[in-house]
Amino acid sequence: MLLAIDIGNSTIKFGVFDRKRLVQKFSVPTYPDYSPGEFLIDRLRYFDEKPLRIDIVMVSSVVPEINDAITAADRELYNVTPTFVGPSADFGLQVDYSPIESLGSDRLIAAFAAAEKYGKPCIVCSFGTATTIDAVNSAGEFLGGLIAPGMAAMADSLNFKTAKLPRVVIKNPKMVIGKSTETAIRSGVFHGHAGLVNHLISLVAKELGEKAMVVATGGFADMVAAGCKAIDIVDDILILEGLRLLNERPKSAASRKIPAS
Structure with a gap:
């Protein structure tokens, strides 16, 4: 499954996709001083502690201070290194x-x-x-x-x-x-x-x-x-x-x- 993460200035949104279908979504406030441990606790709480088989993590981030915590959390929880999508990516535009x-x-x-x-x-x-x-x-x-x-x-x-x-x-x-x-x-x-x-x-x-x-x-x-x-x-x-x-x-x-x- 794909975990999509949208890191905005006020809110971080998460969406889990099984192919084209959104199966779960939630959001948490954005805090630039998030530690990976705090982030994992929030993630697990909102996922109701049900393990998900996450194969791919895609991230949009406008808050660079959060990126290391996101990376550490994804590696620890899913053993996946996230892809941060930058403005030079191939959007077909x-x-x-x-x-x-x-x-x-x-x-x-x-x-x-x-x-x-x-x-x-x-x-x-x-x-x-x-x-x-x-x-x-x-x-x-x-x-x-x-x-x-x-x-x-x-x-x-x-x-x-x-x-x-x-x-x-x-x-x-x-x-x-x-x-x-x-x-x-x-x-x-x-x-x-x-x-x-x-x-x-x-x-x-x-x-x-x-x-x-x-x-x-x-x-x-x-x-x-x-x-x-x-x-x-x-x-x-x-x-x-x-x-x-x-x-x-x-x-x-x-x-x-x-x-x-």
């Missing part, structure tokens, strides 16, 4: 981005998965710590995209940059007009971000010049989609699916495998 090393592999994996699952052209939105919107044209070219603050980052900045505004939990507000400081912040962040995303998608679509499926993923995708008419579909396992699909492609030397010590 022509990538128009420079320097490519600065491009988050999660963005490319999401774009690749969206193109494979939903067809080209496509616009891919990822809603997490940051909001990214990327485009793939009908010729299979990854054209790049844009990066904006995510909803949590917007809310946190109000708390960090002001003396009296509180930190709030982001929710879909019941009313636009907030009746308290907390609900006013929630409304401003939610509706402001939804409006931002609608506008940015329209600009990307115009520049793309083709009618494209708009696919959303990430921790805030469902919430944003509730206020954003431009989004066609939410796929919360898009990157996990992308890792599975990449594993089915002919192996590329550009995927980085950490050598055994």
Whole structure:
């Protein structure tokens, strides 16, 4: 079986695939100071201590500090050295981005998965710590995209940059007009971000010049989609699916495998 791991700035997502079928998934918070021991304990707890026959581990990581712990855990638990997918891997896309090393592999994996699952052209939105919107044209070219603050980052900045505004939990507000400081912040962040995303998608679509499926993923995708008419579909396992699909492609030397010590 394949274990796909998506290491984001806030959350680590795990998905176990038996061929094309997702048989188990869960997530844990991301902590850069994770030790392999702590990581193994969390892994075993979420797998209900049932041993799994993991043959392959594919990883997307935007938090390099976690990579050694992931590697140690996979070697100890499954005797498998994980493959960390970098931006130079063979995605079957022509990538128009420079320097490519600065491009988050999660963005490319999401774009690749969206193109494979939903067809080209496509616009891919990822809603997490940051909001990214990327485009793939009908010729299979990854054209790049844009990066904006995510909803949590917007809310946190109000708390960090002001003396009296509180930190709030982001929710879909019941009313636009907030009746308290907390609900006013929630409304401003939610509706402001939804409006931002609608506008940015329209600009990307115009520049793309083709009618494209708009696919959303990430921790805030469902919430944003509730206020954003431009989004066609939410796929919360898009990157996990992308890792599975990449594993089915002919192996590329550009995927980085950490050598055994």
